[in-house]
Every structure is written in C-alpha cells, then in structure tokens.
Amino acid sequence: MRVQTEEWQRFIPGVRMYKGKKTLFYNGEALFDENIGQYLIYDRKERETWEVIIVLPGVEVIPFHNFEWCSSLNRVIMADSVRILGNRCFQGCSRLVFVKLSRNLECIVDGAFYNCALTSIFIPPTCHAVGPQAFQGCYKLIILSVPQHTRLGVNVITRTKLLEASPFETLYSEHYPYLRQEADQWIKNINGRDEEEYALHRACLFFTPLEDTIHAIVKRQGLNSFDKPNSIGITPSQYLKENPNTEIKEQKIINQYILDMMGEIVF
Template identity: 35%
Template sequence: MRVATVDGLVTLFYDGTKELFDEDLQDEWDDELLEYDAELHQYRCKNIAHWESWDLSNECKQYFRERLSWEQIIVEEGVTVIPISTFSYCCNIKKVILANTVIKIEAATFYNCSSLVYVKWSMSLEFIGPKAFFNCNLSSVFLPPSCRKIDGDDTFARNENLKILNVPNDTKIDTFHDIYIMIHRTELLERSPFECTTISESSLSEYKFVNTWIKTLNNDEKFVLHKVCCSYQPTIQDIHTLILDKGFKAFQEKNNVGITPSEYLAENPYASIKEMDIIQYFIQEMTE
C-alpha cells in the first residue's frame, strides 16, 4: 500500500495486503474520548480538537495520525473483500473509489467516516455489511445491479443528508435487530410515510415495511419517469417515449418524498445522458 496526493487529496491506495484496523488502539482512543467528553463518544473523532494532548501511547497517536491523514481511498484491482472496520473512524476521508473486483464490503468498514460524501461503487459488488456506512455524509446512493444482499442493520444510518437511495429490486435486505433500521436518521426516512424517525414501541411495527418501500418507492405508474431516471443505464429512447406522453413538465414532478426525475438523473452515476441531451434529442425527433 502507498500514499500519494491525488487531485489535492491525501490518497491511500489500498491493496488489501495489510490489516489496517487495530481494535486495541481504538479502545485506548475511546477510553480517552470518554474522559474528554462523554457526549461526543458516539461520534468518535468528529469535531474533536487537540486530541494529541490526551494521555495516549505513542503507538496510538501514530495510528490515528495516519488514519486521520487519509482524505481519499482508492481500492486497487484484485481486492475482493474489504474486511470489518478497515476504515472505521477515518473521519477525514471524503472520497472512496472501489475497483470492480470488490465483491464484499464487510461490517462497519466505513463506520463513522463523517466526511465521506462520494463512493464510486464496484460493478461486481454483491454484499454490504451492517453499519458499513454508519454516520457518513452521503447524500445519494445508487447501488449496482450486482448487489444481491444488504445487512440492513444501520447500513446507511446517520447519513443525515441522504435523500436518494436506489436499491435494485432483487436485492435482499436483512435486518437482524428491529431497532437498527438501514436508513435511520436520514433525510429520506424523515420524508417517508413511516413514523420511524425515533426508536419507540409504536414505530417498531413499521420497520419491517421500510425495506420493501425503499425498493418500490417509484413503482407507482405515475412515477415511471422517476424509476427510469434512477435505473441502471437509462436510455434517451426510454425517456423520450415517456416525455411524448407526459411532456417536459414531468421532469419537475416530485414523488412522495419530494424528488424529481431531474434530480435522479443528475445524481445517477450510471446515467451517461443529461437532461439537455434528452431535450436536444426530442427537438431533433420532432423536426424530422
């Protein structure tokens, strides 16, 4: 593994040859954090200054200096699994680029990476573990068609700005603990029809329906343009057919959580077309 500056970001090129997470050193940090401020404990290193003045071993300080220096992770070709907690508590990571050989992201892999705003997903990804992206800063997630299973225990919880989550219809979402909902404390859940924004006995009964709702959010016929725009590799022809029927105003129609087809298309990393491409195609077809 090597570290270099790429696009202005301190970048770790991860090849899977070294175990990066040390549970003992993490425990040492946590004990000091509790002494520093118990209320901040759940957020670990987020918004904590002067941590080097804590009573930590030199080994622990060096461990966190290294982990807090990384701003981008590039997972290299050949890596198939990112082990449990590999990048957890690396609070300054902003971008993650996964090689297409990555099949599994295990539990808590990017746990509490509170600056993480962008993930380029592996097109071979099959599994995401519990709490894998807990307390990150993702605003949109489009999982690839290869994703077969998600352990839904807090997988994307506490991504407060998460508004778009597109999960393939045949992806299985498991939850082993009813109170740990996959999108707990996200903007998407707050906009949902469910009363699951806080953990209470009255809301637990609804948790089991959230996973199905996530995958079928745009299944209503009136949201078919939304579904196409957030699908894998939408085509101009498919959208053009809908526009002929609905008109361009349909691009600004909001679904039940307030998202427009335009927003889906703009955020969709698998869409090689832009809204202007569709407009130009429409005009060309209408004038021929």
Template identity: 40%
Template sequence: MKVATVDGLLTLFYDGSKPLFNDELNDEWWDAHQQHTTKDDWEEWNLSEECREYWRERLTWQQIIIEEGVTEIPEMTFVKCYNIKRVIFANTVIRIEEYAFLTCRSLVFCKFPINLEYIGEFAFFECDLYSVFTPPSCREICQRAFWNCKNLSILNVPQETQLGRCIISGTALAKSSPFQPNANSRGNDDMNTWIKTMNHGEAFALHRACSSFQPLKQVLYNIIEEKGLKAFKEKNSAGITPSQYLNENPYSELTEKEIIHDYVMKLMGEGE
C-alpha cells in the same frame, strides 16, 4: 499500498495487502484503557507512539481508491477516517463488511462496484452521503448500514435485495417516509417495502429509468416523448425528481441537458 494526490485530494490506493485497522483504535479498547470524556481527543490517550503516528496518517486520507483484484473491504478498515470525502471501488469488490466506513463523517460520494453483493451492518454509519445507488448484483444490505447519514435523500436498491432493519434511520429519506423504522415492529418491513416501491407505478416511469443502473438514452427519450419535459420535475413520495436521480447517479453517462437537447431537436425536425 501507496498514497498520492488525485484531483486535489490526498488519496490512498488500497490493494488489500495488509489490514489497516489497529486494535488501539477500537472503542472497546478505548473504554477499557482511557479515562477521557470524549473519544475524539485521541492525542491525549494512552496510545503507543506508533499508533499515534498511524492515526495521524489515517486522518490525512481524503480519498480512497480500491484497486482491481480486491474482493472484500474487511470490517472496520476505514473506521474513524474522518476526512475521507470520496471512495471509488474497483469492480472486483463484492463485499463491504460491517463498520468498514463507520463515522467517515466527510464521506459524500461512493461509486459502488458493479459486482457488489453485500453491505454489512453499520458499514456507512454517520457518513455524509446524499445519494446511494447500488447495482443489480446487490443481494443484501444489513441492518443500520446507512444509519445517521443525515443528508441521505436518495437510495436506489434492486427489488431483489434483502434489506435489514433500520438501514436508513436518522436520514432525510426516513423523514420523508410515511413509516418510521423500528427494529422491533412491522414498521421496519413497511419502510423497506416503501424504499423499493416508491418509484413504482406509471407516474414514476421516468424516476425508474433515471435511477436505474446505467440508464439508457432511448428508454428515457421514449418516456419524455410520451410525457413531455414536465416529467423531469414530477416528485415522488420522497420529494425526489427524475432530474435529481439522473444528476446524482454515478453510473449514468447521460445528462438531463443531453436528453432535452435531443427532444427539442426532434421537435424542430432536426433530430434523427
């Protein structure tokens, strides 16, 4: 694995050749061996010097690029890497295991692999993600996967994806829901149904198109042609507009400006 500066960010190129998590970083070890009042004062912990140096190194990483050939991010791999801002996955990754990015508090952007099948429990606990778009291949998102991602407002998942309990507890999206996630009640099932269906119905055709995996220009254009440009500003039950979906969708090669430009040109008789 190598480290280099990419787009102004100190970047770790993760090739999966060795495990990155050290047992001395584990909370259970910390509880058993430390006498401090906070788990963030690790410089004062009774750690080996090798572990101290490694932890300092982990805190320098600002971006993770997962290299081609990696199929799995093992559990706890990047836990407590507080300064990671972006993660870009190779399309060979099919599994993100539990706690993989737990408390990566600066993490604001993930481009998930197009072949992703599984996101483990607490995988992105307390990250700073605003939007999450999972591909059609995603079969399961486990309990509390995005718990306490306070700014998470957009979550787009396939209809077939199995969702665990409380995956969005403590998020802005959860606050927008008419249901409250609860690990021990039917409210959790209602919440998950709402997540999957809040863009269903004729009124939300443009929402579905903009938040879909790799939105198609002709599909968007046909809806705009029928509904007019005002459709870009219509909010769904979570208060999200199609514009926000399109702008935040990392799989989209289209922009709202491009669609509007084509629409106006055709109105003027100058389009295709």
C-alpha cells in the same frame, strides 16, 4: 506522456496527491486488527488526512472497520472486483458524501456507512443483502436505489432524511419486525412499480440508466417530466445528477427531444 504516467500510477498502492486530493490507492490489505483493536500501517492521524480512497482492481473485500473515522474522507471509488463491504468499514466518515459502488457488489455488511454524510447511494443488481444499520445516521441521505430482490436489515435508514420523508415515524429494531415488509416495499417502490406517472423517476434511479429508455419516456411525457417531484420531493433530474454510474446528460436528452419534435413538425 504525463497523462499516461498518471493513469499508470493509479494502480500503485499507497498514499499520494492525485488531482489535488490526498488519495489512498487501496490494494486490499487489512488496515485494522480486530483482535487487538488497533490500526495497522497507517496511524489515526494519517488516516484523518485522506480525502479520497480509490479501491484498486483485484480487491474483493473491504475488511472489518478498515476505514472508520477517516474524518476528511469525502469520496470513495471502488473497482468492480469488490464483492463485500465488511462490518462498519466506513463508520464515522463524517464528510463522506460520494460513493461509487462496485458493479459486482454482493453484500453490504452491518453498519458499513454508519454516520456518514451520504446524500445518495445506488446499489447494484448483484447485491443480495444490506445489513442492519448500513446507512443509519447518514442524516442527509434521501436517495436510495435498491433492487427489488435485495434483502434489507433492520434500521437501514434510521436517522436519515429518507426516513423523515417516509410514512413511518420510526424504524427502530423493536418496531421493525412488524413493519419490515411494509417498510422494505416503500423504500424499494418510492416511484411505484408500473405507473406511467413515475416512469422517468424509475428510469433515472436505476443503477445503470439507459439513455434510450429515458429519451422514450421524455418523448411521451414532455420536458417538464424532468422537474416533476415524487412523493418525497425528488425529481428525475436530481436522480440523474446524483447517479455516479452514468454519463447521461439531461441537456443531451433535451436537445434530442427538440430535434425530434422539429422533425415531426417538418415532416
């Protein structure tokens, strides 16, 4: 009965302790007034105590500057109703390391995660645009899953580990127009497009990885393929562990591989 009560309470807006973390259950209301430049409902001192934000079903837009400077925030989980992340909505959340985006997200507006602590972000196939500076200053960011059709704005990965690992010394706005196509293609094709060598990397970096596909590749390439680094030093195992959209376990794939091999030997 207690479990049922907890699940029911998840859909009640407001701030409360949930699984040991101070959590805001967000229902879409504006928390910042851009006309007067002031926070609404919750003051800055209160905002600085939030550790988790859960965006409730039905919310479609995270407004302008809504959660900026929430200095204790480390996890954000969005319902699949969210379509738009507004301008600098999570700016300056300096401890934010985990974000699970909506599967129906359409647009990430300018500076949405400016100066956060993200190490990875997986953008859904529904997203058509990522605005300028969306992840600028996320100095730990090294894994960025971006669909081929998604348009990237300027300075998206400026001051990140991903840029440091890239062949580009800088992607500041004054240089970006000359490098735009080359940089965008590099970001989207770190693991190539068709090469067998990085097939497992691509499968594990996909927004929603397919277990059958991963298993088929491992069967072709062997178990060591999980530990093969790509050009920026990331392995398929790391991609799979960082991906918040899957419950696929590497060990399960390994166990199935061993069983398959044993079966081939027996028969």
